[in-house]
Amino acid sequence: MSLVVVGTMAFDAIETPFGKTDKIVGGSATYVAYTASNFIQDVKQVSIVGYDFPKEEMNDLSSRGVDLEGVTVVPDKKSFFWSGRYHLDMNTRDTLVTDLNVLADFDPVLPESYRNAEFVMLGNLMPSLQKKVIEQMNSKPKLIVLDTMNFWMEVALDDLKDVLTVVDVLLVNDSEARQLTNEYSIVKAAKKILTMGPKYLIIKKGEHGALLFHENNVFFAPALPLEEVFDPTGAGDTFAGGFIGHLAKTKDISFENMKTAIIVGSAMASFCVEKFGVQRLKEISKNDIDGRINEFVQLVNFDIALV
Amino acid sequence: MSLVVVGTMAFDAIETPFGKTDKIVGGSATYVAYTASNFIQDVKQVSIVGYDFPKEEMNDLSSRGVDLEGVTVVPDKKSFFWSGRYHLDMNTRDTLVTDLNVLADFDPVLPESYRNAEFVMLGNLMPSLQKKVIEQMNSKPKLIVLDTMNFWMEVALDDLKDVLTVVDVLLVNDSEARQLTNEYSIVKAAKKILTMGPKYLIIKKGEHGALLFHENNVFFAPALPLEEVFDPTGAGDTFAGGFIGHLAKTKDISFENMKTAIIVGSAMASFCVEKFGVQRLKEISKNDIDGRINEFVQLVNFDIALV
Numbered sequence: 150m151s152l153v154v155v156g157t158m159a160f161d162a163i164e165t166p167f168g169k170t171d172k173i174v175g176g177s178a179t180y181v182a183y184t185a186s187n188f189i190q191d192v193k194q195v196s197i198v199g200y201d202f203p204k205e206e207m208n209d210l211s212s213r214g215v216d217l218e219g220v221t222v223v224p225d226k227k228s229f230f231w232s233g234r235y236h237l238d239m240n241t242r243d244t245l246v247t248d249l250n251v252l253a254d255f256d257p258v259l260p261e262s263y264r265n266a267e268f269v270m271l272g273n274l275m276p277s278l279q280k281k282v283i284e285q286m287n288s289k290p291k292l293i294v295l296d297t298m299n300f301w302m303e304v305a306l307d308d309l310k311d312v313l314t315v316v317d318v319l320l321v322n323d324s325e326a327r328q329l330t331n332e333y334s335i336v337k338a339a340k341k342i343l344t345m346g347p348k349y350l351i352i353k354k355g356e357h358g359a360l361l362f363h364e365n366n367v368f369f370a371p372a373l374p375l376e377e378v379f380d381p382t383g384a385g386d387t388f389a390g391g392f393i394g395h396l397a398k399t400k401d402i403s404f405e406n407m408k409t410a411i412i413v414g415s416a417m418a419s420f421c422v423e424k425f426g427v428q429r430l431k432e433i434s435k436n437d438i439d440g441r442i443n444e445f446v447q448l449v450n451f452d453i454a455l456v
Numbered sequence: 457m458s459l460v461v462v463g464t465m466a467f468d469a470i471e472t473p474f475g476k477t478d479k480i481v482g483g484s485a486t487y488v489a490y491t492a493s494n495f496i497q498d499v500k501q502v503s504i505v506g507y508d509f510p511k512e513e514m515n516d517l518s519s520r521g522v523d524l525e526g527v528t529v530v531p532d533k534k535s536f537f538w539s540g541r542y543h544l545d546m547n548t549r550d551t552l553v554t555d556l557n558v559l560a561d562f563d564p565v566l567p568e569s570y571r572n573a574e575f576v577m578l579g580n581l582m583p584s585l586q587k588k589v590i591e592q593m594n595s596k597p598k599l600i601v602l603d604t605m606n607f608w609m610e611v612a613l614d615d616l617k618d619v620l621t622v623v624d625v626l627l628v629n630d631s632e633a634r635q636l637t638n639e640y641s642i643v644k645a646a647k648k649i650l651t652m653g654p655k656y657l658i659i660k661k662g663e664h665g666a667l668l669f670h671e672n673n674v675f676f677a678p679a680l681p682l683e684e685v686f687d688p689t690g691a692g693d694t695f696a697g698g699f700i701g702h703l704a705k706t707k708d709i710s711f712e713n714m715k716t717a718i719i720v721g722s723a724m725a726s727f728c729v730e731k732f733g734v735q736r737l738k739e740i741s742k743n744d745i746d747g748r749i750n751e752f753v754q755l756v757n758f759d760i761a762l763v
Contacts, residue, residue, distance in 0.1 A: 237640060238640075333544060333545075334682075334683055334684060335681060336681050336682060336683045337683055354664070357661070357664040357665075358664075358665075358678070360681060366754075367681055367755060368754075368755060368756075368758070369678040369681070369755045369756055370756075370758075371665070371676040371678065374642060374643050374667060374674055374676070375641075375643060376641055376643040376644055377641060405758075405759055406759075408757075408758040408759070409758050409759055409760065411758075412758055412760075442760065443760075446760050447673075447675075448674060448675060448676045449675075449676055449677075449756045450715075451675070451677075451712075451715040451716050451718075451719055452712055452713075452715070452716055453716065453719075453749065453750075453753050
């Protein structure tokens with residue numbers, strides 16, 4: 150089952166309480182592709198990079214079955230670069246540098262071979278560009294998942310509301326859900342968002358887990374309690390990659406299977422934060438993933454017959 | 457199975473974003489007793505009140521099977537009074553007034569009929585008084601649960617560490633766990649606390665649920681996502697009352713049953729916050745509780761076979 154992934158492929162420089170990196174490979178579409186390729190072999194990547202984006206990284210992605218035909222390489226510009234410093238609680242960070250570089254010209258064009266994909270993951274990007282991607286599909290995909298952020302609520306709210314009317318699943322964090330709806334209560338915010346277009350809403354709460362809302366149903370997936378969160382960069386994109394990777398693999402978009410997909414996403418995110426960048430996502434095996442998912446089962450499983 | 461409950465019976469005046477009360481009945485032991493009496497009929501209350509504590513409240517508690525022989529009534533002093541104002545996020549509050557009144561003289565003496573109880577719930581209180589209660593038991597109870605707060609870590613840390621060596625379960629919130637251990641990571645903090653005496657540790661995270669640690673096992677119970685948290689006062693004590701109430705009822709202190717007990721505690725706490733004070737805890741029926749527990753099953757249940 151093929152999956153179109155749209156987003157950034159970029160460089161990050163990260164400071165956490167545990168260490169510091171020089172420029173390393175990052176970007177939302179990079180994290181999604183490395184994660185989803187653990188589940189399916191037909192990831193169709195849409196992104197833009199500069200002359201400086203490492204060839205080895207492209208080869209790594211290709212060897213995992215990621216189709217790079219939709220990745221534009223700009224020969225005379227640099228790749229998008231972001232640098233940030235995390236606070237001790239790892240839930241907040243300061244942006245130190247944002248160099249758009251190639252991203253300023255990003256106008257995603259889908260290769261013809263991408264336009265019949267059944268799953269679409271729209272990474273955090275200008276909402277009008279996300280809409281343009283959807284419009285290039287030959288027919289309505291089985292499932293479109295959209296990620297966004299507070300920045301677009303501030304500078305492009307109307308465009309964001311517009312694209313929301315044509316997606317199936319929205320991924321936001323708790324403060325973004327509040328900002329989008331002016332509701333403090335997460336439950337009230339969720340109800341409002343479900344009237345704005347998406348039939349499914351996932352609210353990510355970082356170390357506090359994630360909630361899935363659909364009609365009058367709600368499902369909660371915890372985050373795995375970790376001794377150390379080494380680097381949270383990309384955890385949200387990794388979550389998204391695990392979520393949509395599992396759905397595309399199983400071809401089942403029922404609420405029941407979305408619950409499982411959220412556990413898969415949470416498990417993948419728990420690997421992501423163990424090392425800097427995408428490093429951990431490259432190392433893990435099917436066995437590692439199965440073991441981690443089993444830890445989630447142990448974490449929340451209880452015997453109701455005793456009550 | 458009898459349960460000794462030690463703590464305050466008091467008055468609270470509460471302001472939340474949703475409303476404001478005059479003096480209403482509160483206190484840790486009051487919340488625990490109203491909650492635990494939904495599960496067992498042999499709650500043995502230890503507390504101190506003034507001349508102003510309502511007779512009707514005492515009658516209500518008696519009629520639910522709560523033994524009040526251990527509650528001292530001081531004829532010429534007022535009951536403990538606390539007043540506070542919650543912030544919009546309901547996780548933080550400012551204390552406006554603390555009038556100790558009778559609490560300044562509290563020196564709990566257990567009636568002879570209490571001293572063979574198999575379960576003991578030590579509500580948040582000066583650690584040396586908690587220890588004195590334990591020392592009055594005729595034999596080692598089956599399970600001693602202790603609640604405490606950051607204040608005692610600041611003014612009576614040695615006494616707190618001393619009483620921790622003789623209890624089975626410690627209940628704290630996440631910031632208290634960090635303060636007690638000087639560890640930022642909750643998992644590292646938990647490991648340290650499990651070397652300080654308690655064999656079980658429950659870390660409460662308010663709207664983000666609760667974690668149970670025991671040896672190398674961890675269990676997570678979510679909080680129910682609620683449209684409105686009307687008044688969080690007493691939610692922690694209600695959680696404790698549901699937890700120990702279920703354990704005392706089932707007489708089973710295995711890790712498996714503690715997991716269920718935490719779900720029961722979470723369910724009871726979700727009722728508590730729906731109205732001011734103990735009001736909601738007085739209204740609910742066995743059916744209400746069973747229905748709420750079933751909502752927790754729905755909330756976390758997923759089908760791992762799909763992965």
